[in-house]
Structure formats: structure tokens, C-alpha cells
Amino acid sequence: EADIQEWLQPILGDYGINVQSSESCLVTDNHVDNFRGAGINLDGLTGVLVSGNMIKNCGDTSINFSAINIALYESTQDVCVEGNTLIIDSDYPHYGAGCAAIACNVASGKTVKNISITNNKITNPNDHGITANGDGSNTITNIDISLNTINGTGDSTFFQRNPIICSDLENFTINGNIMYQPVRGIQIVDSDKGTFAENVIRGTNTLLDLYKITGTTNLTIRNNEVDNPYTDEVDPD
Secondary structure (H helix, E strand, O other): OHHHHHHHOOOOOOEEEEOOOOEEEEEEOOEEEOOOOEEEEOOOOEEEEEEOOEEEOOOEHHHOEOOEEEEOOOOEEEEEEEOOEEEOOOOOOOOOOOOEEEEEEOOOOOOEEEEEEEOOEEEOOOOEEEEEEOOOOOOEEEEEEEOOEEEOOOOOOOOOOOOEEEEOEEEEEEEOOEEEOOOOOEEEEOOEEEEEEOOEEEOOOOOOOOEEEEOOEEEEEEOOEEOOOOOOOOOOO
16 A cells, blocks of 8 residues: 555656647647646647646646646747646645746747637646746747636645746737735736736735836736735624
8 A cells, every 4th residue: 555655646757748749739628637747748839729628736846847837948839728727735745936837938049939828717826826937038929818817725825926927028918817815916027018907816915016017118007906905804893
């Protein structure tokens, strides 16, 4: 029994679904549970739709791998991640600073473009909810992060960073995302030509950086909302 239990433990760097050297690929309606490397890894691909998957207890912040990893080391383009459900249980041991539920990052000298991250439901992200980051000299071009729901459960060990954090984007849309119980807010840094609209932070105890936008040009900001900070109900009697 002890040997079986050890075999069932997720190992460092494993993947649930690791798509390699494929174009025009559809990854849909899978249930992936307990993979530390990533639930779904798309790094280096062109023309992939990831839709309707359940990703549970995947990713490991110690190696900077997310539950769905769009790009990290290689050029990646024409990828759509939509309608997926991502959940981290409160006893999952591999959370912490360093990655997101869904991550798209540009490595030096690589190209990442035409990325869509929409209509996903994220509960208890193990660090950030969604990240999209260039490296200063390389931007992510043509990216849409819209209509995602990112939810913390109030557990003080989870969701301690930003629901959405971005840098070095060009031609981007961050619209209609709803965030519950984050400790921080959306952050956009050093980006150009974007729309930031109709995002909502609700029922939150957020104290810092609700909508923090720095070094960003040609940006339209409209109809964003922050509800009253969350407080415990008090009996008036």
C-alpha cells in the first residue's frame, strides 16, 4: 500500500496533456487531475483550441508551471483557451508564488501572438489567476483576456496575488472579467494599444492595487467596477 501511495504522488515536471509539434489541434472535454508540470502544456504550438476541459490540482509554483501553460520557452501563436474549469483544492501542496492558473509568457527572442483566453472559470488559483508577460524586448501581440471568472474561496493561503497581471502587451483586450475574493487587483505594465473595460472585483478584502496601470500607452479604460470591500456581517444588536 505504501508503494502504491508513493506512485500516486505527482512528480516534478510531469504533464497531464503535453501537445508537441502539432498544428490545428483540438484539446477538448478532458479531465486532468494532479499533474505538477502542467495540466495542459501548449508551449511552442501553432493553431490550438483548448476548450471545455476540467483541470484540477495541477501546476507547481516551484518550477513556474501553471495548470494551463500556453507559452514559456518557445514561440507560440494562434492559441485559444476558452470555456475551461480550473480548480485548486485547499490542501494542494504545490501552490505559492511563481505561476498562475493560466500563463502565457515570452522567452527572449521568441514570438507569442494571437492568443485568446476567454470564458474560463478559475477557483483558488495557486498564485495569480491569469498572467501574460513579455520580457521587455519582446511583446505579446494580439491577446484577448475576456469574460473569465476568477474566484478565491476566502482561504488565507490562496489567491494572495493578482487575478490578472500583464506586461509588455501590444494590441490587447482585457474585458468583462469578474473576480471574487482576491487580495490584489488587475495589473497592466508597459503595454500599448489596449482596451480595459467592464471588469468587476466583487466581495473582496482587497487593499492594494485594485486596478494598477503603469507605463502603458494608447489605452481605453471604461466601465470598470469595484464593489464595496468585503466585511463580516455584524449583528446590530
